Amino acid sequence: MTQSRRMLVLRAVVEDYIRSQEPVGSTSLTKAHDLGVSSATVRNDMAALEDEGYLIQPHTSAGRIPTEKGYRYFVDRLATVMPLSPAQRNGIATFLSGSVSLQDTLQRAARLLSQITGQVAVVASPALSKATLRHVEIVPVGASVLLAVVITDTGRVAQHTLAVHPMPSADDLSRFCDVVNRQCSGLSFTAASERLRSLSADPAWRTSSSVSESLASAFATMADDERAGEMYVAGASKLAHQRTAADLAPLFDALEEQVVIMRLMSTLSEEPGPDGVGVAIGSETHTPGLMHASVVTSGYGRTAAADAETAGRTDAVDSSGSAGADVDGADAAVPSGFADDGPQTAGEPVAFVGSIGPTHMDYAATIAAVRAVARYLTASLVADGGPIGD
Template sequence: MTQSRRMLVLRAVVEDYIRSQEPVGSAALSKERDLGVSSATIRNDMAALEDEGYLIQPHTSAGRVPTEKGYRYFVDRLATVVPLSEAQRRGINSFLSGSVSLKDALQRSARLLSEITGQVAIVASPSLSKATLRHVELVPVAMSTLLAVVITDTGRVAQHGLIVSAMPTADDINRLSSAVNEQCNGQSLSSASETVRALGGGTGFETVREAADALADSFASMALDERANELY
């Protein structure tokens, strides 16, 4: 959208709709906002904004309401951002620096946002289905169980128990871990699952094939997690 009066109309519609939760009409904008143009001109601008996907008209005789695209443009380009004071920045840094994990950081962030804005704040943890692999550690924890510690690009840490009929040697486990980290770094969990399964079926990895298959299954399961893990 070009830098024009139309942007002022979009801003007015978004702000009025947020406040009233009712479709916004051209006559109301002309009366309540000093846009410097007639109601007919505003109506034309609103029609153009609707054609461009920023507004929608619930029904023929109603005013317009913002679309997701309209809200996104408002937030990115039109909203007025009040800068934080230095004291607020120090307070936020101090509050969040005490986080001991991603979960703790998200909980603290939700609480902090609520306190600063005086509003309800909801924070969602990143969805594993859209994450990429950063690092994997394989740790023997029992006679027939390996613990896979999976770290994603979002900082999310997930743990999975891998059951094997016979525990591979420490050297074989380290060799598998190194190969997975080398070949799967930056891959989606779905792609990493396929890579690890192929890796386990390759020459030289016969002793860790069972562990590789179990790790591939874990990646596949994580890739199916379409929802954010938790809401705070």
């Protein structure tokens, strides 16, 4: 008995169980797969895999089903699958391209991912700490109060009230705003804050020093904001058709704990596997409500995706095309950079997109769908240097 053949048997068991959700026996396995050995030999291999913790036999007379260890081995060794077709990429682009704002795009992305996978989809908006300044407008709203409207490169819009004394003239305020946009656009909020503090010390800007100090403090606060702005969830009701009532309650409780879900998915997206996607199975989530679920997530943003050529896999769907099912109206132009067969810029993601489903989910299809939506969001964010929906 060779280890390589035994692992081929394990892969076959996982594939058949994902498809049927019924315990897999040696006879059916031999008929469905060209393993080159007898049913008795496959039975012995399955018994050995059970001893090693990859399979479990739920009932004495039943076949076997994968354990978390079995799923983990399978996920870590997923073979290359078919890349998304142009029509499938256009389908995603069409569904998302009608967005009018960042919020609308992320809501659409969650609905689309849920529609493709039949599972819960979660999409987070970028944290301010991971964004850079794109533009700021400052307007008076009181005798000694200004309102700063800050637009980031990721499309987030933040508002801060600035208490100032003395209040600069309208002309001084306009000139100050122009200088801030010229000198700070494209900087992180930490760097922008430091730039403003040095500006406030410049005698040439004495009349605007109070504004500069207040705005520098606002930028510093934004730089410390590690929280994602919002989390968009879609498809929770779909799990009701896949799970028992006993499993649903803890899962829905887990979904209510948005901070826990955000922390889990952020960690997975920042420390992904070689394919740029992070997968946590059952107890690997360290979340009681997800003990019978798996989480697949990928980062998105200007520095989100790993090089697909280095990863050795491409954004893809399984041979049935389930992960890239065409969306009605697949004629929209695909954003520049939205491709599943070329390099992407490596680095820290600005936010994440992910899917939560049962441990027997179709991992290949789910990984393909999550990566495809993440790459669309990345391409949209960096297109023309503007935010999604521009």
